[in-house]
Structures are given as C-alpha cells and as structure tokens.
Amino acid sequence: xxxxxxxxxxxxxxxxxxxxxxxxxxxxxxxxxxxxxxxxxxxxxxxxxxxxxxxxxxxxxxxxxxxxxxxxxxxxxxxxxxxxxxxxxxxxxxxxxxxxxxxxxxxxxxxxxxxxxxxxxxxxxxxxxxxxxxxxxxxxxxxxxxxxxxxxxxxxxxxxxxxxxxxxxxxxxxxxxxxxxxxxxxxxxxxxxxxxxxxxxxxxxxxxxxxxxxxxxxxxxxxxxxxxxxxxxxxxxxxxxxxxxxxxxxxxxxxxxxxxxxxxxxxxxxxxxxxxxxxxxxxxxxxxxxxxxxxxxxxxxxxxxxxxxxxxxxxxxxxxxxxxxxxxxxxxxxxxxxxxxxxxxxxxxxxxxxxxxxxxxxxxxxxxxxxxxxxxxxxxxxxxxxxxxxxxxxxxxxxxxxxxxxxxxxxxxxxxxxxxxxxxxxxxxxxxxxxxxxxxxxxxxxxxxxxxxxxxxxxxxxxxxxxxxxxxxxxxxxxxxxxxxxxxxxxxxxxxxxxxxxxxxxxxxxxxxxxxxxxxxxxxxxxxxxxxxxxxxxxxxxxxxxxxxxxxxxxxxxxxxxxxxxxxxxxxx
Amino acid sequence: xxxxxxxxxxxxxxxxxxxxxxxxxxxxxxxxxxxxxxxxxxxxxxxxxxxxxxxxxxxxxxxxxxxxxxxxxxxxxxxxxxxxxxxxxxxxxxxxxxxxxxxxxxxxxxxxxxxxxxxxxxxxxxxxxxxxxxxxxxxxxxxxxxxxxxxxxxxxxxxxxxxxxxxxxxxxxxxxxxxxxxxxxxxxxxxxxxxxxxxxxxxxxxxxxxxxxxxxxxxxxxxxxxxxxxxxxxxxxxxxxxxxxxxxxxx
Numbered sequence: 054x055x056x057x058x059x060x061x062x063x064x065x066x067x068x069x070x071x072x073x074x075x076x077x078x079x080x081x082x083x084x085x086x087x088x089x090x091x092x093x094x095x096x097x098x099x100x101x102x103x104x105x106x107x108x109x110x111x112x113x114x115x116x117x118x119x120x121x122x123x124x125x126x127x128x129x130x131x132x133x134x135x136x137x138x139x140x141x142x143x144x145x146x147x148x149x150x151x152x153x154x155x156x157x158x159x160x161x162x163x164x165x166x167x168x169x170x171x172x173x174x175x176x177x178x179x180x181x182x183x184x185x186x187x188x189x190x191x192x193x194x195x196x197x198x199x200x201x202x203x204x205x206x207x208x209x210x211x212x213x214x215x216x217x218x219x220x221x222x223x224x225x226x227x228x229x230x231x232x233x234x235x236x237x238x239x240x241x242x243x244x245x246x247x248x249x250x251x252x253x254x255x256x257x258x259x260x261x262x263x264x265x266x267x268x269x270x271x272x273x274x275x276x277x278x279x280x281x282x283x284x285x286x287x288x289x290x291x292x293x294x295x296x297x298x299x300x301x302x303x304x305x306x307x308x309x310x311x312x313x314x315x316x317x318x319x320x321x322x323x324x325x326x327x328x329x330x331x332x333x334x335x336x337x338x339x340x341x342x343x344x345x346x347x348x349x350x351x352x353x354x355x356x357x358x359x360x361x362x363x364x365x366x367x368x369x370x371x372x373x374x375x376x377x378x379x380x381x382x383x384x385x386x387x388x389x390x391x392x393x394x395x396x397x398x399x400x401x402x403x404x405x406x407x408x409x410x411x412x413x414x415x416x417x418x419x420x421x422x423x424x425x426x427x428x429x430x431x432x433x434x435x436x437x438x439x440x441x442x443x444x445x446x447x448x449x450x451x452x453x454x455x456x457x458x459x460x461x462x463x464x465x466x467x468x469x470x471x472x473x474x475x476x477x478x479x480x481x482x483x484x485x486x487x488x489x490x491x492x493x494x495x496x497x498x499x500x501x502x503x504x505x506x507x508x509x510x511x512x513x514x515x516x517x518x519x520x521x522x523x524x525x526x527x528x529x530x531x532x533x534x535x536x537x538x539x540x541x542x543x544x545x546x547x548x549x550x551x552x553x554x555x556x557x558x559x560x561x562x563x564x565x566x567x568x569x570x571x572x573x574x575x576x577x578x579x580x581x582x583x584x585x586x587x588x589x590x591x592x593x594x595x596x597x598x599x600x601x602x603x604x605x606x607x608x609x610x611x612x613x614x615x616x617x618x619x620x621x622x623x624x625x626x
Numbered sequence: 627x628x629x630x631x632x633x634x635x636x637x638x639x640x641x642x643x644x645x646x647x648x649x650x651x652x653x654x655x656x657x658x659x660x661x662x663x664x665x666x667x668x669x670x671x672x673x674x675x676x677x678x679x680x681x682x683x684x685x686x687x688x689x690x691x692x693x694x695x696x697x698x699x700x701x702x703x704x705x706x707x708x709x710x711x712x713x714x715x716x717x718x719x720x721x722x723x724x725x726x727x728x729x730x731x732x733x734x735x736x737x738x739x740x741x742x743x744x745x746x747x748x749x750x751x752x753x754x755x756x757x758x759x760x761x762x763x764x765x766x767x768x769x770x771x772x773x774x775x776x777x778x779x780x781x782x783x784x785x786x787x788x789x790x791x792x793x794x795x796x797x798x799x800x801x802x803x804x805x806x807x808x809x810x811x812x813x814x815x816x817x818x819x820x821x822x823x824x825x826x827x828x829x830x831x832x833x834x835x836x837x838x839x840x841x842x843x844x845x846x847x848x849x850x851x852x853x854x855x856x857x858x859x860x861x862x863x864x865x866x867x868x869x870x871x872x873x874x875x876x877x
Contacts, residue, residue: 378656378657378658379658385816430810432813452696455696459819462816463816463819463820466817466820471816473815473816474815474816475813475814475815475816476813476814476816476819477813478660478661478703478704478813478814479638479639479640479658479660479661479663480638480639480641480658480660481638481639481640481663484640
C-alpha cells in the first residue's frame with residue numbers, strides 16, 4: 054500500500070486540509086470558498102482527487118451556470134426565506150444612504166423583449182429559470198439582492214451590441230455581470246435590471262510570446278488565464294483571492310488591485326487596449342497591443358474602473374510579465390504598527406527589485422483565521438504578537454534571492470523591526486503562510502455578519518483608524534485590520550454576530566469622514582458600486598464628480614448601464 | 627545517542643511535473659526544488675526525540691549535486707546539529723544510496739537511522755529497507771508512531787499497513803522509515819536560519835567512502851500518465867445502468 058505514487062498520495066491524504074486546495078500560487082480562498090464548502094461535489098462528482106492540481110480543473114468545470122448554482126446551493130433555502138438587501142425590499146445593509154427608488158423612466162420587461170433577445174441569442178442563452186436567477190441576483194456577501202427576471206448570455210461582441218442597442222431604444226436598464234465576486238453591490242441588479250453575463254465570452258484570442266501581450270475576451274476567468282500563461286512561461290500582473298471565479302472583464306471594469314500591485318502596478322498600466330460596447334450599441338475598438346500610443350485622448354482608461362457604468366468591456370489586451378523562477382515567502386511578527394511601517398521602508402530599499410508582495414494583518418485577523426479556517430496553523434506559536442507581515446519576493450535567481458531575503462530579515466531582526474519570523478522552505482509552506490492572509494475574508498464570513506471597508510490611507514496614519522474604530526465600538530464588535538500595506542490599502546472589517554443598524558450608524562459616516570480628513574480614498578480597490586455611490590464626495594470634489602456625470606451623460610444618456618451605482622443618485626436619476 | 631537522518635532534494639511536490647520531450651526523465655531545470663516531504667517528517671521525528679532528551683545529536687545526510695547543500699541548510703535550520711553531504715553528480719539509485727549509508731553508519735555509529743518511506747520523485751521505497759538489510763539491523767517501515775525506550779534500548783513503531791496498524795518492537799540500533807501521519811514538520815524560524823549558517827557540513831565523495839556507484843537499472847522511457855477523459859452527463863437512470871453494464875463492465 055505504501056508504494057503508491059506519493060505526489061498523489063500527499064494530495065489525497067491532505068485533501069481535508071485547505072493547503073492542498075491551493076495551487077502553487079495559492080490565492081483563491083475568497084472565491085473558491087463557497088466551492089470548498091461543498092467538498093463533496095468538488096472531489097467526488099466533478100473533481101479528480103488524483104490529479105496533481107485539482108483546483109486548476111475546477112474553474113473549467115464550474116464556470117457555467119452550474120457554478121453559480123453550486124456556489125449558492127447551501128444558502129439557497131435561507132436566501133428564499135430571508136429578506137436580503139435592496140431592490141423590491143428597498144432595504145440596504147451596505148450603507149446608511151439606504152433607500153433607493155426604482156427609476157420610473159426605465160421600462161418594464163415584457164414578453165416581446167424576451168422574444169427579441171431569443172431571436173438574437175437563441176433560446177438557451179436567454180435565461181428565465183428561477184434558481185439561476187437567484188444566484189445571479191445575489192452578490193457574494195449575500196448582502197445585496199436584486200429581482201431581475203432575465204439573464205442574457207451573449208457569445209460575441211456583436212450580440213452585446215445588439216442587446217444594448219435594443220435596451221437603449223426601449224429604455225431597459227442593464228447590469229453587466231462577470232464572476233459576481235464584487236464586494237460593493239456593483240455586479241448585481243438593484244431592481245429588475247436585465248443581467249448581461251459575459252461568462253460565455255471566454256476565449257483567449259491571441260498571445261505574443263515575444264512581447265508578452267495577451268488578448269482575450271472579457272468572460273475569461275482569471276485563474277484560467279493564469280494557467281494558460283503559466284504554460285507559456287508568463288504570469289498575470291494581477292492576482293487576487295477571487296481568481297477562481299472572477300473574470301477579466303470585471304477585473305478591468307473595477308480596476309481590481311490585488312496582491313501583486315506593489316510590484317506590477319495597477320491595471321491602468323498593464324491594460325494596453327479594450328474593446329467596449331456603449332449604451333447605444335456602438336462598438337469602440339481600442340484593442341491595441343502597443344505599449345506606447347500617444348494619439349489623442351486615451352479613452353480606454355474611462356472603462357478601467359468605471360464599473361460598467363459607461364460601457365460593457367468585451368475584450369481586453371494586457372501586458373503580462375514573464376514568470377520568474379524564484380519565489381520566496383516569509384511570515385514575520387512585529388510588535389507594533391510603526392515597526393511594520395519601518396519594515397516596509399527597509400524592504401523597498403533592500404529587496405527593491407525582487408519585492409512582489411508586502412501584506413499585513415493584525416492579531417485580531419490572525420485569531421479569526423486560526424479559529425475559523427480549517428488547516429490554518431500559526432507558524433509563530435511561541436508568543437502572541439500584535440502584527441504579522443507577509444513578504445513575498447519574486448526574482449530570477451533562487452540562491453541570490455534567498456540570500457538577499459535572509460540578509461534583509463536577519464538585519465531587520467537585529468534592528469528589532471521583526472520580533473520573530475519564518476521563511477517558507479517549500480511551496481506548501483508558502484501556501485500555508487498565504488492562507489493566513491488570504492483566508493481572512495472567508496474567516497470573516499464564517500464568523501458572522503461583516504461590515505467591509507476598503508480604504509486607501511497614507512501609510513503613516515493607516516492603522517490609527519482601526520484603533521479609533523475599536524475604541525468607538527468597544528465590545529460590540531470585533532474590529533480587524535489587514536491589507537496591502539505596500540500599497541497603503543487598509544481592509545477595515547467589522548465583524549458582528551448579525552447586521553444591526555445601531556452598529557452601522559456608529560461606523561458610517563464616521564469611517565468616511567475620518568478617511569476624507571486624512572486625505573485617503575473611501576474605495577481603494579473594490580469600487581463604489583451601490584454601497585458607496587452616494588459617498589463619492591468624500592473622495593472627490595463636486596467639480597470632479599460633475600465632470601464624471603457629464604461623461605456619463607455623453608456615453609449613456611439614458612443611464613441604462615448599471616444604474617444606481619458609482620455616481621450619486623441625485624446626479625443620475 | 628546519535629540519530630542519522632536522510633534528506634533528499636526533489637522537485638517540490640506542488641510543482642506540476644513535466645516530462646522531457648526525449649522521454650529520458652522529467653524537467654528539473656528552472657524548477658523549484660525542496661526537501662522531500664517524507665524526509666521532512668523523518669527529520670522532525672529525530673528532532674522531537676532529541677528534544678525529549680532521548681538523543682544527543684541529529685545528523686542530516688544528503689546525497690547528490692552541490693545544490694543539496696541548500697537542502698541540508700534547510701535541515702539545519704529546522705534544527706539538525708550538523709550535515710553530511712555526499713557529492714555525486716549523476717543519478718543515484720537506492721542500492722548505491724544504501725551502500726553509501728552503510729559506510730556513513732560505520733563512521734558515525736548512530737543508534738537510529740530515520741528516513742522517509744520514499745521520495746516523491748522516483749517513488750522507489752527501497753532505500754530504508756536496503757540499509758537495514760546491508761547493516762543487518764531491524765527495520766520499522768511506514769511509521770505512524772515512534773516510541774523510544776532508551777533504558778531497554780528498544781523502539782516501538784506503529785506501522786501503517788493495508789489492513790490497519792501493526793505495532794513492532796525493534797532492538798536498537800534500527801532503521802525507521804516514516805509515513806505521512808507521523809508528525810507535522812516545523813517551520814524554519816529566523817533565529818534558527820541564522821544559527822544554521824554556522825553549523826558544519828562535512829563533504830564526502832563516494833570514492834572517499836570506497837563505494838563504487840553502479841546500477842543494475844536502466845531507464846527505458848519516462849512518459850506522462852494518460853490524460854483523464856472528460857465526464858458525461860447522463861439523462862436517466864436507465865442510461866446509467868446501460869453504461870455501467872456495457873461500457874464500464876462493472877455490473
């Protein structure tokens with residue numbers, strides 16, 4: 054018995070352990086979590102327990118509507134009995150901005166509309182099935198729920214164009230949807246908007262091995278692109294927890310940040326071209342594959358981060374960096390926040406060209422993960438520390454990178470910036486360190502209700518907000534802070550047993566006011582969506598927002614694209 | 627009492643293995659190499675025995691090219707006291723490894739030799755047994771529990787076998803090979819990585835040890851396992867029964 058193939062044995066034996074769910078690049082927890090919650094379907098029905106990297110198979114299998122079904126299946130009963138979110142219930146947990154009225158200018162969907170769509174797309178791509186619509190209507194956090202009666206699955210840009218042209222003429226509101234992993238209610242309908250899912254547009258169009266430029270359709274799942282590039286010896290400049298479900302079109306439309314931004318910059322830098330469809334059906338072909346192109350206004354940037362409110366992104370071209378051979382991960386303990394900050398400064402100086410991630414979490418976050426995530430193991434159990442930092446380096450030479458990292462770590466230890474630390478000796482250990490950082494969102498979900506804030510704050514003041522929030526809320530809630538310290542991005546999460554208006558009124562608008570006062574942004578990488586549409590003024594002047602509204606009016610005069618989101622309701626309805 | 631632990635440098639278990647186009651082996655260039663997971667477990671067990679006061683020294687042994695020193699440093703950072711590197715740049719097969727080990731045992735005189743039950747690259751599962759055979763020592767393979775009695779000079783080993791757990795009692799000196807459930811290996815902490823830098827690693831060649839490396843094995847071809855076919859969705863129970871009967875031939 055003992056002499057079976059041991060690579061497989063290891064996977065098999067460890068399958069109850071979340072480490073083994075991780076691919077070599079171990080970051081798929083938030084997205085894959087609902088799938089992980091039904092391991093039976095993963096391993097016995099669809100999965101191949103003896104496969105090297107089971108997780109790579111999963112997106113291919115689940116990316117159709119079945120994914121959404123199995124995704125929500127465990128929750129379905131409660132979904133139907135509880136009154137969640139907004140829309141017909143006119144109720145929103147996400148924000149005190151609260152009540153949104155359906156815009157009366159929008160038409161109601163009728164049978165003729167459905168027949169028209171069936172004519173364009175074929176009947177099987179026009180979905181009215183109740184169960185499929187429940188999942189498409191509900192966001193990942195189960196916080197927002199719309200009441201759309203129709204889900205469309207176009208396969209080509211031309212079909213998207215036809216859909217939009219028709220909806221525009223009928224004044225039917227639309228919500229574009231990718232992997233539906235957004236956290237601010239941007240990807241689900243608020244009322245009865247028609248859902249246009251890009252899932253079926255999932256082809257990779259071309260890849261240039263010399264320049265590293267990839268062109269693909271918007272519905273490609275990030276992890277599938279990552280696997281594709283891996284075979285070609287390249288990586289995506291973007292990596293985030295939801296990669297097993299999220300789609301590149303959604304990533305671009307929300308200007309997703311993620312774990313490697315500190316190294317590769319934002320999508321405004323790596324996206325070279327976009328094809329987008331405007332509300333009236335016009336196809337804007339800006340799908341260039343050039344690094345340099347100064348010819349007039351660079352309009353593609355309007356579609357990066359505008360959350361589908363100006364047009365639907367249908368194709369993307371991205372500059373991808375080559376995959377480097379040497380990746381090292383260290384997990385470190387710091388006694389206070391100021392040490393974390395100094396460590397970041399030193400890391401930028403001394404690890405410079407190889408630094409690829411600098412993440413931090415506080416002890417409250419660590420405890421949450423250790424308590425709620427199966428397989429999470431404290432690498433530094435000897436003592437309780439206030440802060441933990443995860444550093445990843447990526448470079449071309451294993452021995453020199455490791456030497457450099459170790460010299461940096463030992464130096465920082467002598468300078469007492471680090472209290473203790475461990476360095477991963479193999480990929481499995483690296484995955485288990487990443488689990489501690491990436492498992493936090495899922496651990497929070499398991500702990501109960503959670504209020505999530507994604508803020509950019511000058512690094513110096515970043516953690517003060519967490520301290521102040523803790524003082525403010527006292528014992529009523531568990532306030533945790535973690536995030537991409539290298540980018541000045543704090544994820545402030547407030548965990549309570551249930552959603553409660555009293556607590557919410559303690560948090561908002563305080564958190565926005567505080568952020569604004571300290572020259573931060575109320576949305577670093579999640580976007581505004583429905584949750585923060587009315588809070589935009591905390592981060593932008595009224596003149597700026599006015600120009601945004603003019604652009605919206607120009608590109609989508611009927612405001613049919615992703616209504617009630619991004620811009621304040623007063624300006625768009 | 628001294629414990630000798632074998633640690634092997636292999637392609638990291640999380641790496642997707644690629645077969646060389648000429649089918650002579652797997653691609654190892656530019657591929658992450660790490661310590662064999664079963665060897666990590668062997669080393670962890672040795673360290674625990676030492677920490678419980680039943681052994682005084684743990685010596686890690688690795689055989690292969692110069693880069694094995696990195697693997698030895700990992701072992702030293704986990705807590706081994708010193709390392710032995712037997713340098714050899716060509717393929718090493720279990721019998722050669724066992725022969726070298728026999729010589730090292732004669733030099734080091736350990737009471738216990740602990741190895742992983744097998745390496746995840748060639749999956750041979752032979753080295754531990756061969757060492758025991760060559761030394762004429764008792765062996766406890768696929769250990770899931772190890773209890774050492776220093777006074778009686780015996781070690782009790784729970785073995786994972788097909789029909790359950792078998793408990794064997796071995797007189798020291800003995801050879802133990804470790805299975806996956808024996809323990810969870812520790813991480814290398816920064817202070818220990820620092821200490822490891824000054825720990826000695828002794829270098830030998832097979833000639834130094836008077837071992838002639840030869841193999842009775844010839845690798846004919848290395849190929850990938852056949853690709854798994856996509857599943858099909860059936861529409862009825864009858865269809866399923868039909869498939870099970872006529873295609874899978876299982877009912």
